[in-house]
Amino acid sequence: MMSATLxxxxxxxxxxxxxxxxxxxxxxxxxxxxxxxxATAEGEATDTVVxxxxxxxxxxxxxxxxxxxxxxWSTFGEVVIAGLSQVGGLGIMTLATLVTLHVSGRLGLRAPxxxxxxxxxxxxxxxxxxxxxxxxFSLVCEAVAAVLLTGRFVIGxxxxxxxxxxxxxxxxxxxxxxxxxxxxxxxxxRFVADPWICLTIATAAIVGGLGFPVVFxxxxxxxxxxxxxxxxxxxxxxxxxxxxxxxxxxxxxxxxNPRTFGPLDVGGKLLAAFFTSVMPRSAGFNVVDIGQxxxxxxxxxxxxxFIGGGSAGTAGGIKVTTIGMLAFIVWAELRGESRVxxxxxxxxxxxxxxxxxxxxxxxxxxxxxxYALLALTPHRLDQVLFEVISAFxxxxxxxxITPAVGTAGHLLLTVLMFIGRIGPLTLGSALALNRRARHxxxxxxxxxxx
Amino acid sequence: MMSATLxxxxxxxxxxxxxxxxxxxxxxxxxxxxxxxxATAEGEATDTVVxxxxxxxxxxxxxxxxxxxxxxWSTFGEVVIAGLSQVGGLGIMTLATLVTLHVSGRLGLRAPxxxxxxxxxxxxxxxxxxxxxxxxFSLVCEAVAAVLLTGRFVIGxxxxxxxxxxxxxxxxxxxxxxxxxxxxxxxxxRFVADPWICLTIATAAIVGGLGFPVVFxxxxxxxxxxxxxxxxxxxxxxxxxxxxxxxxxxxxxxxxNPRTFGPLDVGGKLLAAFFTSVMPRSAGFNVVDIGQxxxxxxxxxxxxxFIGGGSAGTAGGIKVTTIGMLAFIVWAELRGESRVxxxxxxxxxxxxxxxxxxxxxxxxxxxxxxYALLALTPHRLDQVLFEVISAFxxxxxxxxITPAVGTAGHLLLTVLMFIGRIGPLTLGSALALNRRARHxxxxxxxxxxx
Ligand SMILES: [K+]
Ligand SMILES: [K+]
Numbered sequence: 001m002m003s004a005t006l007x008x009x010x011x012x013x014x015x016x017x018x019x020x021x022x023x024x025x026x027x028x029x030x031x032x033x034x035x036x037x038x039a040t041a042e043g044e045a046t047d048t049v050v051x052x053x054x055x056x057x058x059x060x061x062x063x064x065x066x067x068x069x070x071x072x073w074s075t076f077g078e079v080v081i082a083g084l085s086q087v088g089g090l091g092i093m094t095l096a097t098l099v100t101l102h103v104s105g106r107l108g109l110r111a112p113x114x115x116x117x118x119x120x121x122x123x124x125x126x127x128x129x130x131x132x133x134x135x136x137f138s139l140v141c142e143a144v145a146a147v148l149l150t151g152r153f154v155i156g157x158x159x160x161x162x163x164x165x166x167x168x169x170x171x172x173x174x175x176x177x178x179x180x181x182x183x184x185x186x187x188x189x190r191f192v193a194d195p196w197i198c199l200t201i202a203t204a205a206i207v208g209g210l211g212f213p214v215v216f217x218x219x220x221x222x223x224x225x226x227x228x229x230x231x232x233x234x235x236x237x238x239x240x241x242x243x244x245x246x247x248x249x250x251x252x253x254x255x256x257n258p259r260t261f262g263p264l265d266v267g268g269k270l271l272a273a274f275f276t277s278v279m280p281r282s283a284g285f286n287v288v289d290i291g292q293x294x295x296x297x298x299x300x301x302x303x304x305x306f307i308g309g310g311s312a313g314t315a316g317g318i319k320v321t322t323i324g325m326l327a328f329i330v331w332a333e334l335r336g337e338s339r340v341x342x343x344x345x346x347x348x349x350x351x352x353x354x355x356x357x358x359x360x361x362x363x364x365x366x367x368x369x370x371y372a373l374l375a376l377t378p379h380r381l382d383q384v385l386f387e388v389i390s391a392f393x394x395x396x397x398x399x400x401i402t403p404a405v406g407t408a409g410h411l412l413l414t415v416l417m418f419i420g421r422i423g424p425l426t427l428g429s430a431l432a433l434n435r436r437a438r439h440x441x442x443x444x445x446x447x448x449x450x
Numbered sequence: 451m452m453s454a455t456l457x458x459x460x461x462x463x464x465x466x467x468x469x470x471x472x473x474x475x476x477x478x479x480x481x482x483x484x485x486x487x488x489a490t491a492e493g494e495a496t497d498t499v500v501x502x503x504x505x506x507x508x509x510x511x512x513x514x515x516x517x518x519x520x521x522x523w524s525t526f527g528e529v530v531i532a533g534l535s536q537v538g539g540l541g542i543m544t545l546a547t548l549v550t551l552h553v554s555g556r557l558g559l560r561a562p563x564x565x566x567x568x569x570x571x572x573x574x575x576x577x578x579x580x581x582x583x584x585x586x587f588s589l590v591c592e593a594v595a596a597v598l599l600t601g602r603f604v605i606g607x608x609x610x611x612x613x614x615x616x617x618x619x620x621x622x623x624x625x626x627x628x629x630x631x632x633x634x635x636x637x638x639x640r641f642v643a644d645p646w647i648c649l650t651i652a653t654a655a656i657v658g659g660l661g662f663p664v665v666f667x668x669x670x671x672x673x674x675x676x677x678x679x680x681x682x683x684x685x686x687x688x689x690x691x692x693x694x695x696x697x698x699x700x701x702x703x704x705x706x707n708p709r710t711f712g713p714l715d716v717g718g719k720l721l722a723a724f725f726t727s728v729m730p731r732s733a734g735f736n737v738v739d740i741g742q743x744x745x746x747x748x749x750x751x752x753x754x755x756f757i758g759g760g761s762a763g764t765a766g767g768i769k770v771t772t773i774g775m776l777a778f779i780v781w782a783e784l785r786g787e788s789r790v791x792x793x794x795x796x797x798x799x800x801x802x803x804x805x806x807x808x809x810x811x812x813x814x815x816x817x818x819x820x821y822a823l824l825a826l827t828p829h830r831l832d833q834v835l836f837e838v839i840s841a842f843x844x845x846x847x848x849x850x851i852t853p854a855v856g857t858a859g860h861l862l863l864t865v866l867m868f869i870g871r872i873g874p875l876t877l878g879s880a881l882a883l884n885r886r887a888r889h890x891x892x893x894x895x896x897x898x899x900x
Contacts, residue, residue, distance in 0.1 A: 370749060380832060
């Protein structure tokens with residue numbers, strides 16, 4: 001029943017295959033467009049690997065850039081990048097929400113985000129309504145952010161209305177889709193003391209990165225937190241915790257750094273620390289030069305980028321829900337509980353194993369990629385690890401080595417951005433659907449741990 | 451019944467407390483002895499923090515050294531260090547085996563290592579017999595290694611018999627207890643082309659690091675691998691895999707490095723790669739200068755040191771059994787199995803959560819310590835991460851920054867060596883014993899993962 005009513009073409013035996021195909025096609029189309037001479041400011045064709053890297057970076061909403069976006073690309077090229085970011089951001093949001101519904105439906109669960117409360121099947125019109133909701137909500141958010149940014153560029157920075165609107169729209173899309181492309185060579189550092197711009201960008205990035213199911217539940221029932229689903233409660237709790245943690249760590253580490261927070265007044269330090277703690281999850285703008293931050297700040301950023309944002313949103317990483325549920329497992333185990341309970345719901349053993357699998361695969365991928373990039377380039381571990389986690393977590397922050405990792409390094413990062421973007425989603429849904437029945441149980445054997 | 455017959459004094463409500471107290475006492479006694487003027491070659495009292503660091507490094511069989519062991523300490527000091535290593539190595543082996551029995555007994559499991567097959571309780575005489583077995587086995591292994599080393603030092607290096615026997619005994623203890631202290635300023639690099647010495651040291655380190663329960667089962671029934679416990683099978687499989695993995699990675703990475711494997715012939719490269727892959731688990735000798743290896747080799751070493759060796763042996767880390775069982779969880783999940791089975795035995799859900807807890811606590815400890823040491827010192831992430839994981843995993847390898855991390859850094863590493871040595875054991879046993887009964891079950895809620 002389910003599969004007949006869901007919008008996945010019959011040739012795709014699994015929704016994960018559709019996601020891979022859609023993203024692969026978008027990257028190929030984007031690379032082709034960006035290879036055209038018309039896409040560059042100089043009017044000359046861009047190197048294929050650079051075009052491929054940039055297209056993958058835009059579609060996967062990573063935002064790592066080999067060339068300076070504003071000076072290398074023409075307006076046509078910039079519009080292509082913004083368009084790919086929009087397609088990538090909305091695409092992942094829509095597909096992830098659909099896959100979530102599909103998985104929930106197959107698992108026989110209520111799908112609260114579609115709005116229906118009793119029925120367990122999902123009709124084609126439900127799906128259409130859902131996609132409309134996602135699109136409408138995203139466009140409204142981006143429009144609000146674009147208007148706020150445009151106003152500020154006119155009032156505060158003397159831009160013409162046309163130029164300000166262009167900049168406003170580009171960066172609103174870039175923030176909400178969490179792609180993180182920027183039209184200034186020094187990123188957002190010129191706006192470090194501008195709360196209007198910083199808070200607009202940060203808010204758009206947070207909302208886009210929470211994930212549609214959570215945002216929709218918040219919009220619908222923000223007055224009644226006691227009725228929230230476990231997904232929403234974990235997402236909100238971990239997001240707030242990580243934002244506080246990041247802000248405090250960056251304040252403590254960079255407070256006196258003369259090349260980052262040092263010259264700012266206390267309010268400026270607070271604003272910069274908050275902005276810097278929002279961006280690893282995973283919009284990827286920066287108001288201070290990442291390359292000048294202390295390596296201990298890079299380590300904290302690595303952690304935040306690896307975790308990323310919410311499920312079924314534009315953010316990457318292993319997701320705040322994953323780390324939140326892992327923390328609950330550890331907490332339950334330290335307290336000696338025989339079950340892991342989160343907010344009056346028991347966490348199934350299968351979900352616990354999925355968390356372990358997603359996390360271990362992420363760690364393995366980051367480790368192998370870091371080893372390879374260390375061997376391929378002369379850069380240091382702190383720079384390489386930062387770059388690899390940034391690509392995997394689709395954060396797009398960089399210590400500055402992106403242009404200097406060579407062709408092999410660029411291809412490696414391209415693959416990593418792609419896997420980082422769709423890997424956790426496809427792996428997660430595949431794990432949830434790929435369950436075998438077992439008709440007998442083997443006896444247990446306890447093995448001492450540690 | 452159990453608790454009345456076990457050798458844990460009544461004031462220790464939990465075996466973990468006994469382990470902490472015993473190791474704390476040994477470190478304090480060692481630090482006092484090493485602070486005496488008689489302990490140094492110059493006859494002057496050693497700085498308290500250096501003495502404390504060295505005592506902790508010896509008792510926790512880590513082997514990190516702030517001062518050059520041979521030139522700083524007198525023969526008295528060296529004997530103290532060897533004695534502390536012996537006490538630490540045998541102590542952890544005996545205590546871990548007892549705790550394993552205690553845990554297995556409390557959990558109502560057969561305790562195959564004590565030799566009894568039917569009864570589930572453990573008498574005081576069983577315990578005495580077990581301790582005798584551990585001691586006898588360890589001393590025989592160390593004696594064999596000492597004789598082999600002594601012979602080689604006499605024949606190959608023209609040492610007097612007395613000096614050769616001293617060097618042989620010191621390094622046999624150092625290898626089997628996996629403490630890794632060495633009486634040459636350039637560690638074992640002078641023996642890089644000497645298979646006799648390299649293979650003796652590597653074998654002693656592997657046997658000591660397998661863990662007593664596994665070694666005893668191997669000795670008893672090496673002809674019948676099909677009857678081995680899951681513990682033994684996982685330990686052997688992961689150990690062999692990691693040794694192969696390490697050898698291949700070090701060969702590939704360092705083959706042409708002119709300052710490490712480059713000058714060696716093919717046989718020499720193979721021997722050096724094998725030796726280098728044995729040492730992170732966690733004896734900590736080196737035949738090539740770690741500081742001259744490529745950062746990608748450091749990363750591979752980090753991984754091996756974090757994993758460490760077998761349970762209830764002299765090795766540290768989160769243990770090969772932990773990583774092996776985690777790999778089984780991932781594999782079962784990727785195959786869509788509804789249960790995790792290892793060798794016809796089902797892995798209990800509680801054990802799965804213990805694995806997650808041990809691993810997450812290890813990752814958290816390493817991350818926080820790395821952040822702190824990065825903030826405290828001017829060293830790079832690759833060096834600091836290596837040093838922190840080496841201390842946590844009680845490996846004792848270093849890129850060379852140990853003397854240069856300052857007093858705060860030395861105290862941090864001292865605490866880390868202590869926690870790294872007894873943390874996984876005490877945490878593991880505490881988790882196994884600290885189980886609450888729950889008389890009702892909450893309904894499940896599945897949350898999408900990734
Ligand atoms: K991004
Ligand atoms: K060691």
